[in-house]
Amino acid sequence: MTRQRSALTALLEQTPDFRSAQQLHEMLRGQGEAISLATVYRALQAMAEEGEVDVLRGSDSELRYRRCRRGEHHHHLVCRSCGHTVEVTETVVERWAARTAREHGFAAVSHAVELSGLCASCLDKT
Amino acid sequence: MTRQRSALTALLEQTPDFRSAQQLHEMLRGQGEAISLATVYRALQAMAEEGEVDVLRGSDSELRYRRCRRGEHHHHLVCRSCGHTVEVTETVVERWAARTAREHGFAAVSHAVELSGLCASCLDKT
DNA sequence: ACCCAAATTGACAACGGTTCTCACTTTATT
DNA sequence: AATAAAGTGAGAACCGTTGTCAATTTGGGT
Secondary structure (H helix, E strand, O other): OOHHHHHHHHHHHOOOOOEEHHHHHHHHHHOOOOOOHHHHHHHHHHHHHHOOOEEEEOOOOOEEEEOOOOOOOOEEEEEOOOOOEEEEOOHHHHHHHHHHHHHOOOEEEEEEEEEEEEOHHHHHOO | OOHHHHHHHHHHHOOOOOEEHHHHHHHHHHOOOOOOHHHHHHHHHHHHHHOOOEEEEOOOOOEEEEOOOOOOOOEEEEEOOOOOEEEEOOHHHHHHHHHHHHHOOOEEEEEEEEEEEEOHHHHHHO
């Protein structure tokens, strides 16, 4: 556990929404941390493999990271304006995925489900 | 409608699975078509905007395209070994998405749902 | 506290998919 | 056939990300 790594961990702990590696790097630099972009990438990659952070890819090709509160399987409802994120757990979708896979003879099926919209506070602002 | 564009359209018509722009370009070159990679990208981009093809991004950063049979909203069940694709329509998921959004005060919610697994014939091969 | 092997870091190059630029060619219209 | 608009090709540029490698830091054993 290095200084850089724990700074990133601490930052993620207090960042509620999905952020890109570059955003996180700028945030760390902004608060005076000496850390390189490559290290941020490496640390996030390692954390993602360990399941310590969730990874999401938006419409563009950049990945965004977030320290999720619940450890178990869940999905995200993300505001496409401000990035505000809600964790959602639902068995209906899981069951539907399993049933659909079985009906078509598929096995070892995983599913990617993400919802994006406009949150209440962003709606109020308009 | 140019020669290149119609060659690509014809190719997509007879390609059942999702293919990347570069794969489609190679396939066209392989059958003797003179077409540049940039043109393939531009044509696919235009078709995607028109809703003539569906776009999917795998685990990597490359986009894959497919001419879908049904015009209405649907999802995909994709074999992660051979790429074999099944189009799936289901109202359970749509209703769940709408309900979840409402519960959290979100509006204008869209959802991305993709299933990936191993198809029956790929399972047999093992 | 010190030594040392192993792991991590930083600066920068390289990579891969995609998009842009711009001169040239093709298409469609009159 | 003339011409404006649209599409094309070659290669550079772009952008997020990953690799390289020397230098630094970390943690365990003594």
